[in-house]
Amino acid sequence: MDYLMKRIRFIIILIFSLIIFGVVQWQLSTNGNLSGAKILWVSEILKSACIGFGLYAIVMFFRVK
Secondary structure, three states, X not given: OHHHHHHHXXXXXXXXXXXXXXXXXXXXXXXXOOOOHHHHHHHHXXXXXXXXXXXXXXXXXXXXX
């Protein structure tokens, strides 16, 4: 139990990163009105941040002592 309690924060970060990444991907694929350059640029930054936070959570999950 103590093992999971120390890592729960990183599990939550990973879950929320995956949810946000999925929502952005779903919105971009289903909504035809999202064609502006600024919207696509912001969505790429958001997807990159989600991937970065996901990788951070995975690395820190195994690194916590």
